[in-house]
Amino acid sequence: MAILDRLPIQDRLQRMGMNVEQRCLMCEIGLESRDYLFGYCTYSRQVWTTILCMCNIEREVYCWDMELQWLCAKLKGKSLLVFVLKLGWSSFVYHVWEERNRRKFRSLSRDVGSLLDSIRESIQLRVQNSHILLNDINRKLCDNWRIFV
Template sequence: MVILDRLPTVDRLQHLGLTVEDRCLMCDNGHETRNHLFADCPYGIQIWSAVLSLCGLERVMMDWERELVWLYTRLKGKSLIVFILKLAWNSYVYHIWEERNCRKFRNTYRDCSSLLGCIKDTVCIRVCSRRVHMDDVNRHICAA
């Protein structure tokens, strides 16, 4: 859904003719689009940068299209780091969207460290369920 830009973000709802508040609930600054939520929003950037750092990767998040190209070229093969990065990316997208919905519909907020903890828990549960051997680099994403 997110890659096909089919999430009901504010810009898509407005395109359908609905009148909705035109702001990002995560940073209270930008216009809520898929690209903003997952690649331009300071909240999302901070989370994804922390996830990459836990995986031993230091890089600046690019715009949405470049980030997808980077992921597409890096997430090939069956190595443990590729498996963990795929899980981390999917968990990142899921939890950012979940946080957006909690803020919109429940008026509840989590800070970056809480959301990062949820992503780490999700990745750790999936990795541990496969009983794979963790090396020092990949163990950080599962550390409490």
């Protein structure tokens, strides 16, 4: 849904004729759109940058479209890094959207650290149930994610 820009985000709802406030619920700075929520928002950007760091990837995070292009180029192969990066991206989108909805509908919020703990836990469960060849690269990746195999 996020890739197809079909999420019921504020700017999309307004284009459909609904009267909604467009302020980003995560950072309360920008106007909420898919590109803003998953690319420019300081809260989301901090989450995604941390996920990349835990994958031992240091790069400048730009915008939604550039991240998708970069991921399409990187998410090839069957390495543990590719597996974790795929899980990291999908968890990022899922958990940020979930957090946005918690704030909108339940008036509850979590800080970046708590959200990252949820993402880490979901990735730990998936990776621990797979067969991992522990070389030096995979060991460092597992240490970063606190995955014990």
